[in-house]
Amino acid sequence: xxxxxPYGIEDILGGAGYLKALAILIFLPFVWSFPTALMIGxxxxxxxxxxxxxxxVRRALGPFWGYQEAWLSLTxxxxxxxIYPTIFVLYLSKLFPAWTAGPRGTLWxxxxxxxxCLWNLRGAPAVGEGSIALFVALLAPxxxxxxxxxxxxxxxxxxxxxxxxxxxxxGLSTAILVALWNYxxxxxxxxxxKEVDNPQRNYPRAMxxxxxxxxxSYVVPIAAVGFAGMxxxxxxxGSWTDAATTLAGPWLGIAIVLGGTITGLGMFNALxxxxxxxxxxxxxxxxxxxxxxxxxxxGVPWVALLVCATAWALALxxxxxxxxxxxxxxxxxxxxxxxxxxxxxxxREPNLARxxxxxxxxxxxxxxxxxxxxxxxxxxxxxxERMGHMPALLFGFLIALAGPVFYRxxxxxxxxxxxxxxxxxxxxxx
Numbered sequence: 001x002x003x004x005x006p007y008g009i010e011d012i013l014g015g016a017g018y019l020k021a022l023a024i025l026i027f028l029p030f031v032w033s034f035p036t037a038l039m040i041g042x043x044x045x046x047x048x049x050x051x052x053x054x055x056x057v058r059r060a061l062g063p064f065w066g067y068q069e070a071w072l073s074l075t076x077x078x079x080x081x082x083i084y085p086t087i088f089v090l091y092l093s094k095l096f097p098a099w100t101a102g103p104r105g106t107l108w109x110x111x112x113x114x115x116x117c118l119w120n121l122r123g124a125p126a127v128g129e130g131s132i133a134l135f136v137a138l139l140a141p142x143x144x145x146x147x148x149x150x151x152x153x154x155x156x157x158x159x160x161x162x163x164x165x166x167x168x169x170x171g172l173s174t175a176i177l178v179a180l181w182n183y184x185x186x187x188x189x190x191x192x193x194k195e196v197d198n199p200q201r202n203y204p205r206a207m208x209x210x211x212x213x214x215x216x217s218y219v220v221p222i223a224a225v226g227f228a229g230m231x232x233x234x235x236x237x238g239s240w241t242d243a244a245t246t247l248a249g250p251w252l253g254i255a256i257v258l259g260g261t262i263t264g265l266g267m268f269n270a271l272x273x274x275x276x277x278x279x280x281x282x283x284x285x286x287x288x289x290x291x292x293x294x295x296x297x298x299g300v301p302w303v304a305l306l307v308c309a310t311a312w313a314l315a316l317x318x319x320x321x322x323x324x325x326x327x328x329x330x331x332x333x334x335x336x337x338x339x340x341x342x343x344x345x346x347x348r349e350p351n352l353a354r355x356x357x358x359x360x361x362x363x364x365x366x367x368x369x370x371x372x373x374x375x376x377x378x379x380x381x382x383x384x385e386r387m388g389h390m391p392a393l394l395f396g397f398l399i400a401l402a403g404p405v406f407y408r409x410x411x412x413x414x415x416x417x418x419x420x421x422x423x424x425x426x427x428x429x430x
Contacts, residue, residue, distance in 0.1 A: 005138045006221045006240065007087060007263040011178045014235035015171030018226040024179045025218045032374055033211040035367035036186045036335065038358035039342045041204030044190045045356040046345075051281030052190025052274075053338050058285075060341035060348065064407060067287060069337045070278050071403035076330035077275045077308070080185075081268060082315035083324070085109035087237070088264025094241045094257045109316050113309050116269040120276070120305055123298030124192050127273045134266035141244065141255035142221050148248040149224035173381045180378055181324045182218065184331060186211070187338060188270075191277040204356035272305065279304040286415045287407075325382040329396040332375030339368030 013021045049055045053073065058066025089108050093100040100108060120127055186207060225243050238260070245253030280301035283292035292304040345352065346361050358364050385392035 005135070005217055005259070005263055006142055007091075007138070007260050008083075008237065009178065009182055009218050009222070010235050010237050010239045012175040012182075013222055013232055014239070015173075015175035015178070017232055018222065020172065021175060021222055022219060022226075024176060025215065025222065028179050028183050029211055029215045031370035032180060033183045033186065033215070034208070035371055036184075037207035037211045038367055039339055039364075040187050040190060041207045041356045042354055042358045042364075043338070043342060043345075044207075045201075045204055046352050046354045050191065050277055052192075052277070053187045053334070054191070054278050054281060056190075056345075057337050057341045060344040061337070063285075063287075064404075065337060067282070067407040067410065068400075068403045069334050070282055071406060072330050072334035072337070072400060074275065074278060074308075075399050076327050076334065077271070078311050078315045079324075079327040080331070081271060081275070081308075081312040083327070084264045084268040084271075085112045085316060086264075088112050088261050088268075090238050091241070091257050091260025091264070094238060094260075095254065106316060110313060112265060112268060113313055116265070116272050117305060117309050119269055120272050121296060121298065121300050121302060123300055124273055126298075127269055131266055131270045134262050134269075138259040138262040138266065139217065141252060141259045142217075142240075144252055145240070145244050145247065145256065146220055146224040148244075148252065149221075149228035149230075152247050153224075153227040153229060177324055177328060177378055177381055180328055180374060183214070184328070184335075185271075187335070188274040191274045191281075201355065272309070276301050276305040276308050279308065283414075287410045288414060290414075325378075325385045325392050326387065326396055326399075328375070328378040329382065329393070330399060332371075332378060333400055336368070336372055336375060339371065342368070 009025070012024060015021075016024060043056045044052070047056055047059060054066055054070040057069035086109070089100050089105045092108060093105070098104075119130065189206070221240075225247075228247060230243050230246070240260070241253045241256050244256040279288055279292045280295075281293075282288045283290055283304070292307065293301065294303045296302045342358065342364050343361075346364055358367060379393060379396075382392045382396075387395040
């Protein structure tokens with residue numbers, strides 16, 4: 001639920017050049033991905049409840065902050081989830097430009113959302129198995145691309161493009177923001193913990209292993225096309241198609257395009273499964289309408305699924321870069337709450353069984369420092385972004401500020417009935 005392969009990282013290369021792009025992609029996992037994976041590994045193994053990050057923050061900091069965690073995550077999802085249909089249509093337009101021109105592009109995006117709704121209604125196992133198959137399918141063309149790039153650079157003795165740099169200085173900041181976005185989302189899988197076999201054992205291992213695999217899936221293709229001497233000029237979202245066509249011919253370009261559509265489909269499908277569980281658990285807690293807790297025979301919260309899908313469809317009008325800026329700000333705030341929850345639970349529940357620990361107490365505190373600094377940088381970098389006539393920072397701040405207001409409304413409107421879940425600590429052990 002973090003990576004759709006190398007699709008979406010083109011703006012990193014176009015904005016920073018080869019050497020800086022590789023440095024960013026190699027460095028960020030150590031200060032962004034791995035600290036987050038350690039935090040999630042501990043919390044998911046200790047509290048493997050449906051609702052994931054919402055439940056962790058609620059348990060550590062109380063219902064108010066749990067609600068804010070859910071609010072920030074769900075509002076961030078509105079912008080995050082609009083990105084994947086955008087990528088789907090962008091790559092589809094490479095093959096069939098007439099199909100995606102004008103309003104037709106929006107129809108394709110809506111069709112993707114509808115398809116993923118139907119897929120999700122079949123249950124988490126169907127989504128999980130399908131996601132694995134889609135990930136393999138989208139990476140296969142890149143394996144060929146890497147091979148072709150290495151052969152091209154080795155046998156044709158082309159000049160490498162390592163030292164080429166883009167014109168202008170604004171691209172580096174964009175490159176860092178896009179890299180942060182491509183490396184975020186590790187906590188999304190936590191919301192379906194009860195639908196995973198042995199989450200105490202599997203979550204920590206999956207988090208740490210995936211962080212390394214994702215980094216390799218980004219670094220290797222960029223290093224390969226740099227070795228082949230591909231120019232960075234006009235390298236932007238969708239440019240893998242042009243690189244593949246140049247290195248191996250139109251057939252590989254078509255394969256890359258198909259992989260790009262698979263990325264949009266696969267990521268949207270998997271994240272839909274994750275996000276829909278949050279309003280379901282909130283409804284069970286008496287903070288949202290009880291209808292959102294309704295499940296079908298497969299255990300899928302189908303009402304929450306449809307409500308979320310409608311909200312995501314409404315954000316399809318925004319551009320890729322603008323979506324990333326708002327997404328990072330809101331998601332970043334929710335991530336900071338998760339790091340705080342990690343530390344608070346060490347104090348409040350020292351005897352909570354933790355099959356996996358993110359090191360000592362000092363380590364648990366330290367791993368949150370760099371992600372927090374990067375989130376602050378992302379917010380600062382978005383200072384010139386605008387949402388319509390409003391500065392993006394102000395827009396994000398107003399969304400976050402609405403969280404406490406909606407919490408009061410939720411408590412007064414839907415909390416007349418007792419909670420279906422008691423917020424009692426789990427059985428303790430080491």
